[in-house]
Amino acid sequence: MAKACLTQASILACGSTRHPSLALQPHPTARSKAVVTENVSAGTILLTTSPLSTVLIQQEKGRRCDLCLLPNENLRRCTGCKAYWYCGQIKAWNIHHRRICKRIADFTNSVYYRGLTNSEQLHVLLLTHLIAEHGSILHETFSTLDQVGEDAGTLDPIKTLLSLLPQNKYEQLTYDIPLRNVNNDLISHLSRRFSNNNFTIHCSRLDVFAHGIFPLASRFFNHSCFPSAVPIYTPLEGSGTIEMRIKVLRDLDPGDEVRILSTNPLIILTFTCLNSRHR
Ligand SMILES: [Zn+2]
Numbered sequence: 001m002a003k004a005c006l007t008q009a010s011i012l013a014c015g016s017t018r019h020p021s022l023a024l025q026p027h028p029t030a031r032s033k034a035v036v037t038e039n040v041s042a043g044t045i046l047l048t049t050s051p052l053s054t055v056l057i058q059q060e061k062g063r064r065c066d067l068c069l070l071p072n073e074n075l076r077r078c079t080g081c082k083a084y085w086y087c088g089q090i091k092a093w094n095i096h097h098r099r100i101c102k103r104i105a106d107f108t109n110s111v112y113y114r115g116l117t118n119s120e121q122l123h124v125l126l127l128t129h130l131i132a133e134h135g136s137i138l139h140e141t142f143s144t145l146d147q148v149g150e151d152a153g154t155l156d157p158i159k160t161l162l163s164l165l166p167q168n169k170y171e172q173l174t175y176d177i178p179l180r181n182v183n184n185d186l187i188s189h190l191s192r193r194f195s196n197n198n199f200t201i202h203c204s205r206l207d208v209f210a211h212g213i214f215p216l217a218s219r220f221f222n223h224s225c226f227p228s229a230v231p232i233y234t235p236l237e238g239s240g241t242i243e244m245r246i247k248v249l250r251d252l253d254p255g256d257e258v259r260i261l262s263t264n265p266l267i268i269l270t271f272t273c274l275n276s277r278h279r
Pocket residue numbers: 065066067068069070086087088240
């Protein structure tokens with residue numbers, strides 16, 4: 001990241017960093033809008049943030065590490081479930097795999113899972129990873145959700161995730177997941193927020209290789225088919241994760257809204273955009 005871009009940047013929760021000119025303001029129809037409060041040049045990084053959780057798309061299984069998402073020719077396959085590949089298994093075991101290894105193979109062979117669409121299967125696995133990695137804090141925060149206030153200056157990623165708007169507030173969507181002792185209301189609450197808030201993760205050639213949960217980016221930016229910024233993804237070597245950076249595409253004036261392209265641009269350019277959050 002260009003260091004100049006982050007001069008006087010605000011440090012948000014979970015290692016995220018926000019450019020000082022980026023602010024949330026009321027919007028007449030959307031929940032809010034992200035604007036810049038000063039002139040911002042093309043190429044500026046407005047937000048850096050790490051995912052709460054990620055999942056590889058099926059075509060990348062065995063080619064990239066299921067934890068850090070990096071391509072690796074020497075991955076080690078889990079001998080228990082034979083369904084996950086890691087570059088460093090001990091770290092992966094502690095972060096999430098010990099909670100999913102025993103049941104994941106039976107689950108992905110089940111009639112329920114096989115009856116889901118490809119994107120639903122990714123949502124289910126991502127939800128499983130999320131709860132395996134952050135189950136305690138998710139349950140704790142969910143139990144006090146009515147009292148969870150929001151501070152746009154220091155957004156907490158767990159509070160922010162739980163307070164995101166669902167795709168359809170009348171929809172009663174609940175995925176089954178292969179984890180025990182999980183509050184069904186929590187599963188339903190999260191299931192309804194996945195399709196319109198999660199991000200595809202792509203390389204610089206725009207090939208998608210994973211999906212991820214980036215609550216702060218979801219909360220800040222409305223989507224557009226004619227965006228003023230894009231998410232780019234950079235592996236953080238040694239950290240076991242990847243970083244999203246929101247990069248400005250053209251010079252912006254004070255008050256300009258920052259809207260992002262949140263999925264594979266090739267798909268959006270080819271097909272009619274159906275996402276209700278796009279404008
Ligand atoms: Zn790895």
